[in-house]
Amino acid sequence: MATIPELRGYLGDLSAILWNFGAVFPTPTLDPYDDGSYGFEFSALLPGSAAPKPAMIKMMETWEPARAGRYAQVEYEYDFVEYPLDRRRAFHRHDEEDFLREFGVAVHEHCEEVLKKPACDHYMGLPIDGYGAIQRFTILWGQPGPLGCSALRCMQ
Amino acid sequence: MQKKPFLTPADIALELDISTSTVLRKIHAQEIPAIVVSERIYRIPAASFELYKAGRLKRAQPAPLGRPRPRHRIGEGESKPVAAGVAALRRA
Numbered sequence: 001m002a003t004i005p006e007l008r009g010y011l012g013d014l015s016a017i018l019w020n021f022g023a024v025f026p027t028p029t030l031d032p033y034d035d036g037s038y039g040f041e042f043s044a045l046l047p048g049s050a051a052p053k054p055a056m057i058k059m060m061e062t063w064e065p066a067r068a069g070r071y072a073q074v075e076y077e078y079d080f081v082e083y084p085l086d087r088r089r090a091f092h093r094h095d096e097e098d099f100l101r102e103f104g105v106a107v108h109e110h111c112e113e114v115l116k117k118p119a120c121d122h123y124m125g126l127p128i129d130g131y132g133a134i135q136r137f138t139i140l141w142g143q144p145g146p147l148g149c150s151a152l153r154c155m156q
Numbered sequence: 157m158q159k160k161p162f163l164t165p166a167d168i169a170l171e172l173d174i175s176t177s178t179v180l181r182k183i184h185a186q187e188i189p190a191i192v193v194s195e196r197i198y199r200i201p202a203a204s205f206e207l208y209k210a211g212r213l214k215r216a217q218p219a220p221l222g223r224p225r226p227r228h229r230i231g232e233g234e235s236k237p238v239a240a241g242v243a244a245l246r247r248a
Binding site for chain 1: 161162189191192193201202203204206207213214215216217218219220221222223224225226227228230231234235236237
């Protein structure tokens, strides 16, 4: 759980990490939502090959009020779409009730060795935060070869 | 010659005329941004090194607060999970 100043610091950290890798994106804001929650979303374009489009990291999170001025993270969507190598990796937490009911897990992952041609719609995943997602994505960034989707456990 | 998109600590050491261990110290001190591939393997994006040399690396600052807005929709457009039994029925 985190306070609003802590969330602002966290988002500032994530932004600085990506900017210092040469990513291009406008300064993201921590937005108050009309239901009392807070969140952010931004897409960072990575340097390197821009054909057909630059590689992109998208970061989205939602935090709901918990107690004593603190907020709990309830959803995230971290996506890495590497257009130059035609592939995608993602870590998601959303529609938690559906995933818990069907598979007993709150989070899931996506892995596409060929973009938009997944061998499986949803893979089992482990919870991750924004720092971890950026680390996992940047390890893959610009490195040809398989993402390793076949080693993941398909939910369906 | 095309520039390499990623550099090793040894590449940086050569360019800056310092030792690789000094480069590693700078990485550990977060003076030079690096991708930590494993405990002993670091990769430095060429863009990061350019920012470092130009003194244009950014320090983390608290993100600004935005204006109130409707809540964003996470997972929108994505297929929902389908239980194994239902999936088998669909395949039948």
